[in-house]
Amino acid sequence: MGVFTEAEVEYLNSQRLGRLATAVDGRPHVVPVAFQYNPDEDTIDIGGRSFAQGKKFRDVQTNPNVAFVVDDLASVQPWRPRGIEIRGEAGVHTSGGKALRPGFDDEFFRIRPVRIYSRGLVDGVPASARNVAP
Numbered sequence: 001m002g003v004f005t006e007a008e009v010e011y012l013n014s015q016r017l018g019r020l021a022t023a024v025d026g027r028p029h030v031v032p033v034a035f036q037y038n039p040d041e042d043t044i045d046i047g048g049r050s051f052a053q054g055k056k057f058r059d060v061q062t063n064p065n066v067a068f069v070v071d072d073l074a075s076v077q078p079w080r081p082r083g084i085e086i087r088g089e090a091g092v093h094t095s096g097g098k099a100l101r102p103g104f105d106d107e108f109f110r111i112r113p114v115r116i117y118s119r120g121l122v123d124g125v126p127a128s129a130r131n132v133a134p
Helices: 006-014 055-062
Strands: 017-024 027-038 043-047 065-075 080-093 108-122 125-131
Touching: 006 027, 006 080, 006 108, 017 043, 017 055, 027 055, 043 080, 055 080, 065 108
Parallel strands: none
Antiparallel strands: 017 027, 017 065, 027 043, 043 108, 065 080, 080 108, 108 125
């Protein structure tokens, strides 16, 4: 097993949109992004159109520490939120992003998790938090 549990991988593979938080000079910036779980690297890969022109791309080059959240409501009645927060370091890649989704640029981020917090992914387990850095 890698850094993600089976339930976390299953959840990540069922979703298409997450929110990436970057920070420079103590000012947080959060944006919705498309992502893909990369089983070969056990990472989260994030890319997009005009990706290298965005603030998040510039931010990560200054401060690679990021937080990434994917969440939704499994049910409204009863109320059942679920999701995963991944804190880690984003590496900037200048090629390979086009393979993530059609129309994406070559540039992309690869997030290597340091801490993972998940909730509501497994019945009877409200939350799980753990450090996963080597």
